[in-house]
Amino acid sequence: MSSGIGRYAFALAPLAAAALxxxxxxxxxxxxxxxxxxxxxxxxxxxxxxxxxxxxxGRGGPAPSRDEWPAFVVLGGWVTLTVATQFVGTELTNASQGSLLTVLTPVFTVLLGAAVLGERVTAAKAGGMTVAGVGTAVVLAGQYDLASTAAGNALGVALLLVGSAAWAGYTVWGLRAVRRHGALRAATYSSLASVPMLGLLAAGELWRLGISPTDIPLTAESVAAVLYLGLASTAAAWYLWYKGLEYVPAGTVAVFFFAQPAVGAALGAALLGESLGSGFLAGGALMTVGIWVVSRERAGTTEGTADAAAE
Incomplete structure (x- = not known):
């Protein structure tokens, strides 16, 4: 069994996922x-x-049985819906819209966790989520003109909302698979199940655009983008996200999602020369406090959540 410190470190794994x-x-x-x-x-x-x-x-072990695959196919459907709506929605909107709407994922996750898994929304969790959300809003307000957030493509905004809700679905409905198979196998088989679904959508997109797969440019930039998205923000991040579910409820894991825009802003400043907004430090501090408050509820309701997920 993992030590208390080890369990706490794994409970913070979703924070590393949000950073990626x-x-x-x-x-x-x-x-x-x-x-x-x-x-x-x-x-x-x-x-x-x-x-x-x-x-x-490489690790070996049995593959999922025929009876277990339907659950992974459902999770693959959540993955497909998340990726397709998030990427198309991001292309149709601006950065401020994308940042604000994607951080609605924790809200959707807490609501689904309470409705589907019976997770308790304690005063500490609600307060910590609120503080972290305010911190995120402060960071984004310093980066973008939030007064113009409502402007733009309504379809893109709607798709980003669907994407946020879909990732909440992947988190909540994935808890049972994580507790039964472990984070690595749950992330692996749900991802594999989504590949043919996304492949069909991609083929339809290329056909609609009149583009052949051979027309996609093979450049250093395109290869680097696919490598980062595939290895870092998918393989590593999805495993880390599900790893947190081994130790804490879905609603607790969700709070770490608030860190994503702050990390994006910091990387934009470091790698693209973008300026950090005036509220970055203050917002980051609030976000840290909120995440710390929620993350302290490490395993208090984990067993009850697991029981609810198995019903």
Whole structure:
């Protein structure tokens, strides 16, 4: 059994996942300019699923039984819906819209966790989520003109909302698979299940655009974008996200998602020369406090949550 410190470290694994996802704001500046969004999403998940499968195969152990695959197919459907709507929605909107709407994921996750898994929304969790959310809003207000957030493509905004809700679904409905198979196998087989679904969507996108797969440019930028999205923000990040579910409830894991825009802003400043907003430090401090408060509820309701997920 893991030590208390080890369990706490794994409970913080979703924070590392959020940091890796924060890098997507930088990488997308390369990827979307070179590869259509759904096709890029397919390449991302196919590479990530392949990398995860190699690790699982190297470790050995039985594959899921025929009766277990339907659950992974459902999770693959959540993955497909998340990636397709998130990437297309991001292409149709601006950075402020994308940042604000994607951080609604924790809200959706807490609501689904309470409705589907029976997780308790304690005063500490609600307060910590609120503080972290305010911190995120302060960071974004310093980076973007939030007064213009409502402007732009309504379809893109709607798709980003669907993407946020879909990732909440992947988190909540994945808890049972994580507790039964472990984070690595749950992330691997759900990703593998999504590959043919995203492949069909990508083929339809290329057909609609009149683009042949051979027309996609093979440049250093496109290769680097796919490698980062596939290995870092998919294989590593999805495993880390599910690893947190081994130790804490879905609603607790969700709070770490608030860190994603802050990491994206910091990487944009470091790698792209973008300026950090005036509220970055203050917002980051509030976010840290909120995440710390929620993360202290490590395993208090984990067993009850697992029981509810297994019903």
């Amino acid at each position: 996802w924060g890098g997507m704001y930088v990488v997308s500046k390369w990827g979307f300019a070179l590869i259509p969004p759904v096709t890029l999403g397919f390449l991302r998940v196919a590479l990530g699923a392949g990398a995860l499968w190699l690790v699982v195969a």
